[in-house]
Amino acid sequence: MSKEIEIQVNSKFESKFLKGYPLINKDMVHNVAVLKREGSIINLIDRNRKFIAKGYYGIQNKGIGWVLTRNKGEKIDYLFFKNKIQEAIDKRQSFFNAPDTNAFRVFNGEGDGIGGMTIDFFDGYYLLNWYSEGIYSYKEQVIRVLDEIMDYKAIYEKKRFDTKGKYIDDDDFVKGERGEFPIIVKENGMNYAVYLNDGAMVGIFLDQRDVRKVIRDKYANQKNVLNTFSYTGAFSIAAALGGAAKTTSVDLAKRSKSKTIEQFSVNGIDFEQQDIVVMDVFDYFKYANRKEMKFDLVILDPPSFARSKKRTFSSAKDYTGLLKDAISITEKNGIIVASTNNATFGMKKFKNFVDQAFKEMNVKYQIKESFGLPEDFHTTKDFPEGNYLKVLFIEKRG
Numbered sequence: 001m002s003k004e005i006e007i008q009v010n011s012k013f014e015s016k017f018l019k020g021y022p023l024i025n026k027d028m029v030h031n032v033a034v035l036k037r038e039g040s041i042i043n044l045i046d047r048n049r050k051f052i053a054k055g056y057y058g059i060q061n062k063g064i065g066w067v068l069t070r071n072k073g074e075k076i077d078y079l080f081f082k083n084k085i086q087e088a089i090d091k092r093q094s095f096f097n098a099p100d101t102n103a104f105r106v107f108n109g110e111g112d113g114i115g116g117m118t119i120d121f122f123d124g125y126y127l128l129n130w131y132s133e134g135i136y137s138y139k140e141q142v143i144r145v146l147d148e149i150m151d152y153k154a155i156y157e158k159k160r161f162d163t164k165g166k167y168i169d170d171d172d173f174v175k176g177e178r179g180e181f182p183i184i185v186k187e188n189g190m191n192y193a194v195y196l197n198d199g200a201m202v203g204i205f206l207d208q209r210d211v212r213k214v215i216r217d218k219y220a221n222q223k224n225v226l227n228t229f230s231y232t233g234a235f236s237i238a239a240a241l242g243g244a245a246k247t248t249s250v251d252l253a254k255r256s257k258s259k260t261i262e263q264f265s266v267n268g269i270d271f272e273q274q275d276i277v278v279m280d281v282f283d284y285f286k287y288a289n290r291k292e293m294k295f296d297l298v299i300l301d302p303p304s305f306a307r308s309k310k311r312t313f314s315s316a317k318d319y320t321g322l323l324k325d326a327i328s329i330t331e332k333n334g335i336i337v338a339s340t341n342n343a344t345f346g347m348k349k350f351k352n353f354v355d356q357a358f359k360e361m362n363v364k365y366q367i368k369e370s371f372g373l374p375e376d377f378h379t380t381k382d383f384p385e386g387n388y389l390k391v392l393f394i395e396k397r398g
């Protein structure tokens with residue numbers, strides 16, 4: 001490895017890094033201009049040139065790098081990656097041994113000690129997610145670790161950083177024996193079709209596992225369910241398997257329809273008994289209101305930010321409005337599942353959106369339960385924004 005580069009921390013942020021904050025933001029450090037090559041090792045120093053922490057340079061949508069160690073003498077080499085990954089794998093033994101789940105997160109970025117990289121497991125296939133060119137420069141070490149300590153069918157990867165029009169692998173295959181997709185993974189006994197070779201989204205978001213389970217086990221039986229921003233319909237599958245009278249899945253992406261049909265089919269559910277609608281959710285609310293339709297269970301899981309032909313939706317700005325639309329088509333004593341993965345606000349603010357929406361609609365409510373990230377999405381208290389997922393089960397009262 002080439003030599004480590006000293007970067008002085010802006011004095012305002014010294015104590016933040018000393019307390020353990022792992023994300024290096026541009027405004028927290030001086031002389032970033034000396035950083036040329038992504039992947040370079042940085043030593044953060046204070047105004048007296050005293051060592052604070054060691055990390056790497058890598059430009060992400062958030063930050064310009066991550067702290068990796070507070071030990072000045074520690075080398076960022078193969079052994080470093082091996083220890084971190086081994087530790088993460090040890091923590092997930094209960095997942096590796098689970099009889100009815102074989103899709104989960106093995107390594108969760110900064111939560112497992114290396115920001116900018118995650119590893120997911122799908123029934124013997126590993127998926128590496130690289131969030132910057134900087135961390136991508138350590139790919140060889142990471143693959144060597146997997147080769148040495150794990151058995152696998154194949155490794156795939158997603159480069160989630162700007163590759164500036166350069167060559168991007170068309171099927172994201174790295175090593176092993178190419179899979180035949182979809183593979184069918186199991187989650188708490190449910191089946192999900194997964195494609196590791198077809199773009200950034202693989203068919204299922206693993207972080208909603210606990211929410212899918214509770215929908216199936218506690219909330220769906222005999223219910224008329226509306227699943228908005230439904231993507232491949234994962235929540236609809238859980239609801240149908242939980243005995244829902246009917247599910248309606250709404251997403252504006254055309255391919256969501258065939259994807260949802262596939263997810264129903266791999267679970268032995270007759271999709272023709274379900275509604276799958278390709279439509280803008282906000283138009284669907286208007287349509288449902290016009291038809292005076294009401295649902296017992298309404299699931300809201302919008303992206304943090306979406307731009308469609310007609311409008312832009314930002315969960316930080318527009319969630320209250322979305323909830324109001326949902327409230328208007330939810331039965332009395334029905335449940336709204338409100339979910340957001342927006343890391344820029346916390347649970348408190350999210351609950352404020354809920355409170356505001358119900359107040360403006362002049363309707364009472366009760367929060368029945370709440371969820372954050374599941375156990376395999378390990379987070380660190382030093383980086384609370386890493387626990388981005390917030391899900392509330394809200395009962396509409398009178």
Ligand code: SAH
Pocket residue numbers: 203204205208228229230231232233234235250251252253256279280281282301302303306307308313
């Ligand atoms: N709830 C899904 C994940 C949602 S991903 C799950 O559990 O798997 C976000 C989805 O929202 C995408 O499929 C996208 O096509 C859809 N989407 C974004 N804006 C939309 C809009 N205005 N109306 C309907 N769908 C929208």
